[in-house]
Amino acid sequence: MKDAIYNITSGEPRKLVQSTFWATLESVARLLPAVIAFYGIFELFESYQQNRPLNTRLFLYLILASVVWFAVQVLISTLAYEKQYTAAYDVSEKGRTKLANHLRKLSLGFLDSRDPGDLTTMMLGDYALLESAISRLVPQALAAVILLVLAFVSLCLIDWRMTLCLYAMLPIVLLVVKGSNILMKKLGGRHIQAKVDSASRLQEYLQGIKEIKAYSLGGQQFARIQQAFDTLRKESIRIEGVLGPVVMVAISLLRMGLPILVFIGSYLLAQRSLVESVFLVFIVVASRIYDPFTTLMINYTEMRYALISGERIMEIRNQPEVAGTEELNEDYTIRFTDVGFSYKEEPVLQKINLEIQPRTLTALVGPSGSGKSTIVKLLARFYDVQTGVIEIGGKDLKTVNPENLYSHLSMVFQDVYLFKDTILNNIRVGNQTASFEEVVAAAKKAHCHEFISALPDGYETLVGEGGSTLSGGEKQRISIARAFIKQSEIILLDEATAALDLENEAGVQQAIKNLVADKTVIVIAHRLKTIMKADQIVVLDKGTIAAKGTHQELYQTCELYHKLVDMQNEATNWKFSKG
Ligand SMILES: Nc1ncnc2c1ncn2[C@@H]1O[C@H](COP(=O)(O)OP(=O)(O)OP(=O)(O)O)[C@@H](O)[C@H]1O
Incomplete structure (x- = not known):
């Protein structure tokens, strides 16, 4: 449980404290109408049994309490909503940033071993699941557990036999849930893998679109995507088909507590070992007590997903960074x-x-x-x-x-990557603090000043992701300019x-000669x-x-x-x- 919460919050379990507090308060507030209703019904019952007029003042108070409850409920729900979502987006923003920073420090060997869509899915999809887990699912689940325990203790003080009836099916429900965990782990893992494969095939398809066009690979490559999407569809249906019934069975089993309560309660009433008012209390409580648990079960599949996502994220976060001091x-x-x-x-x-x-x-x-x-x-x-x-x-x-x-070190590699930014900033990759004049000087030495100046926006020209708007030679000269500005040994x-x-080769050879002098x-x-x-x-x-x-x-x-x-x-x- 501790590990699960640690993983779901991507290492920040404390962020759940406030959210859970507000979710519990909200759940308690939702129970209050049942308490108000109970007092009303109780008074009706008592006045009828004692053959006396109704206590109208009590009903006035109950109406007033309902109005106050409504205002308090709105306030608590608003605050709970705000606290829960703030915590969730906070955790995911920090988590994504930490993960991105960590990825940069991992060995390429590890990154090579991952599917290309895997990390993108993790950054976007897995964190989106964690957002909904932190904002809603986990606080609600914890609130449901807290509420069930609190209700159990308080109801035992009134009548332990009736309380046991109310909770009679809980152990069986917990066994069903535990059993479904193994299934969920297997199916959930396969479902996530299918999502990752779909993302990877799509990424591969888009990145290789030029080759696909040039070599007429459309059908073949498209078939790979289609197959990935088809597997995703099958896995999604499989998981819903298996876990849906498990959830329904768990909810129905728990609600069996109500007929057991009526049956045993009636027996105890007949035996005169239970007073009518207590019986009434339990009937009213039973109408609401299962609600948080029902929500918990409905959200259960989603929560298990969040747990798998949390585990995936923490697996990467726990990968050792390239060491050295x-x-x-x-x-x-x-x-x-x-x-x-x-x-x-x-x-x-x-x-x-x-x-x-x-x-x-x-x-x-x-x-x-x-x-x-x-x-x-x-x-x-x-x-x-x-x-x-x-x-x-x-x-x-x-x-x-x-x-x-x-x-x-400066590196001028064959496959130059330019960021989706201005040419100026792309050269500044070599030295973030370089002035404009220094960038221009480096560009001149790298023989790229001329073509940059000829562009309508000059150094402020935006280049596409990967430098797609520039020719191979132009990109390479920008990468030489980066190395110039870095001046490493x-x-x-x-x-x-x-x-x-060919035309530029002599010039660039000269640029490289300048670059490598004394290096x-x-x-x-x-x-x-x-x-x-x-x-x-x-x-x-x-x-x-x-x-x-x-x-x-x-x-x-x-x-x-x-x-x-x-x-x-x-x-x-x-x-x-x-x-
Ligand atoms: N990331 C990688 N994963 C697995 N094998 C790799 C990887 N990179 C290179 N190799 C393999 O390592 C061997 C050496 O590759 P390397 O790129 O160092 O050779 P090279 O001499 O630079 O080749 P070239 O002149 O074609 O670029 C090759 O057999 C190559 O297939």
Whole structure:
């Protein structure tokens, strides 16, 4: 129970105290008309039995009490509504923000293992369920339990036998509910998975819409979405079909307490072991006492969902963040010692031994899939190595604070992501505090000032999500501008010139030259002519280092490198001087 509440409130159980207090007060207030009615009926009964006139003054008081009750009820309901919803939106806003912040600090390995729609569903759908659980379902459920316990204790003081009749079916109802929990866990999990799959297929469909059009995949991809939606429909019907009857049975069973009460009560009356007024009290109470519990049962399925959502959220929240507290010093010597890594079971890198001196340019070359990008990703600590160690300035990367590491690294990757924001702010990603002049200077060095200035809104131009309104080359130059403005000591370039048109290539090559001057640079180069002057070229083959050296050395001694260069010569008709 404690865990359930902790999960539903996504770690903030205290937020439920106020909501539950108000929900209980509201439920108690709803019982008051029954008390007022009881006094009226009781007086009718007594006056009839004692053969005396009705106490009209009492009825006046009861009418007055009804009016006061109405006003108080409205006030309490309004306040309860406000408190409950404020708490719910507060918890979900803080929870979403915390989760988003936490996601940023998780390893990419963990994020890769999740379905793309999963986290979106969690942020939107799961938190929406928690909102309704915190605002309504849980406070009402807790209020129902509190009320049942309070009523039990007070009614026992009047007549314990009648109280037991009223609650006679409760143990059986609790057993039914407990039994349905196992079913709900299984079906609820499958239902949520079906929702996640639908969201993922939809996201995949929208993201790949260009490929779907280009390769006429409409039917095939659409069938995948259709299947996901169909599974969702089946799971939704299954869960309603199974849990609906369980809820109805539980409510009906509990209400069986009323006929038991009438039956036993009549017997006790006949035996003269019960007075009529007490019998009356119980009949009146029985008309309202089951209401909160009925609401609880009707909301039960939704509440179980909220619980599953809470568990899903807490599972991510409990994932360890990429750890490390050490700060890098001024020494930027990079050393890989016996590094081994695999994304899944298959090893992708084995026994990587490499030293990169500060302010040198190291190029990684090798056939596709040989592990070049993985080396760069390990250095950027997107993943932690599984064997061996990577050090910068003698510090094991695993012990370095990731934020500190990123402050010393700039990355220009193949798939540049631009945020749905102005170009100015997209360049400022490299340095949030950069002035407009600094942004322009960086853009000039990255050879993108010209095309930005030609846009109608210049640096204030909004780019689409992912940078969809700019060409590949333009996006890449903006990412180079980001790196310029960051001015970090280590630069990781992944196919930095891949998306550039020939016309701009020379200019951008010059920009990169400026960028990397006096920096420690690791570049993944597919076009080998760009790295001929590298201080060190590392040739990778099937996850191991085949050879290291300068261009001249490798061309003469490394067969694979020789082959790669010759292949490119042929492909690009590039005249290459062998001297
Ligand atoms: N996220 C991932 N999950 C699982 N396997 C991966 C992942 N990323 C890469 N791999 C695999 O790891 C191996 C090395 O990939 P990597 O991207 O490092 O090679 P690369 O030399 O950079 O290739 P390319 O030149 O084609 O970009 C490949 O077999 C690839 O399929």
